Amino acid sequence: MSKHLAAFTVLALTTPLTLAQTSPQTSSPTAPTPAVTAPLPVGEQGLVQVIDRSLAGILYITATVPGEQGTFNNPLFTGEQEAEAGGSGFFVNAQGFALTNYHVIEGATRITVNLRDSDQDFVARVVGTAPDYDLALIQVQGVPAALVRPLPLGNSNALKVGQSTIALGAPFGLQFSASTGIVSALQRTIPTGARQIPQTAIQTDAAVNPGNSGGPLLNSAGQVIGINTQILSPSGAETGVGQNAGVGFAVPINVAAQLLPRPQAGQTILGPVLGVTLAPFDLTDLTDEARSRYKFPREGAIVSQVAPEGPAARAGLKGGSAPIQTPVGTVYLGGDVITAMDGRAVKSAGELREQLFTRQAGDRVNLTVN
Template sequence: MEGRSRTSRIAPSHLLAGAIGGLLSAVLVVVLALAGAVDLGETKEVVRERTIVRDGGHGLDVTDIYKKAGPGVVYVEAQGGTDTSPFGLPSPGEEASGSGIVIDRDGNVLTNWHVVEGARSINVRFSEDGPQVAAQLKGRDPSSDLAVIKVDPDKAGRLVPLPLGSSAKAKVGDPVVAIGNPFGLSRTVTTGIVSAVQRQIQAPNGFTIPNAIQTDAAINPGNSGGPLLDAEGRVIGVNSQIVTGGSRGSVGIGFAVPIDLAKRLLPQLKRGGVVKRAYLGIEMTTLTPQLAQDLNLPIESGALITSVVPRSPAAQAGLRGGRTRLDNGLRVGGDVIVEIDGRKVRSAEDVTAIIGARNPGDTVRIVYYRGRQRRSANVRLGTRPARVATPSAEELPSPLP
């Protein structure tokens, strides 16, 4: 997601988690960021939708991919749930539905956390006319919107695990296939291309999921948790969100959680419990050359800290956020991170990636600029809280007169 210049404004888009069939409504969400930090980025709306159930002219043998991957895509039904998610999760007593990906023959199924969050019971169907099989929630990571549920393999019948590919190898223009259960229509196939890579999307708990894949393959409510497949039928992403433009369905832009992130988390998710993630505790935006010039900084790129969460690792290390707010709402005057553990930082996304690869308790050396002065600090990372913490009122800057 592109960084903001000082003349840009935060542009909210209607983001809809593609999961809760029939129960979702479009919600206004500003995409934020980080593994313990929040990147004030910008989202864009698109204007077209395409639903293709056969070869869409991209050279794909969609029929073969469907035959190969279809049996590994399941229909997930969650009874009950919470109504606290910004993605329109159902009220208690209602039923949510989504999709899931069979990942092994032991009965583990990967899906989105927002599909099963707060559910009193979870059931899985492995075919349209097959019986329901009870599933148990194993592990969850709200910060990546991923969860693993488990069924008894003896009751599930023949399990067909899907091969996991590499989201890092996905390139703009690559053909892709999405399989899921939109609006309860089981194993619906749509095709498209990779529209963009390295996007950032907001998780249900307010943190940012980095390196998301953007696609124009039609994704609708009920697709959440289903696979985004490459031309070889390998999973490169977990379909999670769409831009709705105020409608209830796809308008041609969807997002998938990168499978590389899921693969890194799967061992913890299968063990059970909540995944522990590293936490820095800042809000930030990418420093552009124009903004650096306007602020009279001796650098042209980096991650500008706009605010620091009180008592967070960043606050304890002495990092500072902006104290002046421009007329476009951007907070300036904060420290600018340019390096972490010897790795150059040219954008807020770089901080997201570096901190996201660390563990709670790790110590990182952060090099930053305060005005024109270069400084450094050793920061011991904490454990990410359940939800994004916001700066206290006294930490928020006042607008310019």
């Protein structure tokens, strides 16, 4: 680059400066005094320590899943493409087993895990799953023992509204993030798992966003009280599409702890089933004429079909014989309607599923049918 030279003429002052024209004497500037770092309040120190210690046991999970054929609509990309989804998890024992949400690893062909205190990518395998509860147990392979830091489990049955909560995970892929809040509500019922069966959840206002799924919800002592699973979004989506509205939900940790031995043994757990297919609508959706024609009560769960050799079939329940077409397929009317389970009224199919998921497979229940 060429340089341009400029000539300057230095002019001498011929008029002496008077005292009034003289600039005042100034001292050389002094460096600012460094601020003294005040110690954190005791309560805040405790929170910082809990979060720092707990983040060491958090997993950032990348699940590789098959994409669509010819995703790019280009002759150079005619084969099946792959997509990646991110989520969170946490260690539960020294053998490298970790809990996460089933929807985080569902259909994955490869699972990669990152830890806060390592730059290495680790591969994980699925050990067991509980799809109806949106839970999965994975094991991280080849991770040094010093990096496996299990988080202690708390007691979600002892929670009180107003208790402090800490949500850890990777919202929007921002790994090893923390947010705080309170237990906003207990015994909140939300559709959960692969079949979206209504189940009890913990509600919190700690920020939970896409990517937090599978991460822990902690109490102020650093114990896991829940597993973050869903948010309620202003867009109306409960899957995390849209913006956070301060309403997040977690699977109570006691549910996961009760199931844990079975996934650890390699089992796939499905929720308790009666062996029936229920109508996808409620009796209140039918006209009075339709209820009268099929001699239906005003409330209950309509049994459309009964699985051969299943628990309901052995108990003598009957499915319908009159097929009708609905937007979700054929439904058979004219069979039994379940109106109570163990003496507790059942007003709809949703209520029956909710009651059923308070039981374990193998439990005996008494059904009232109409």
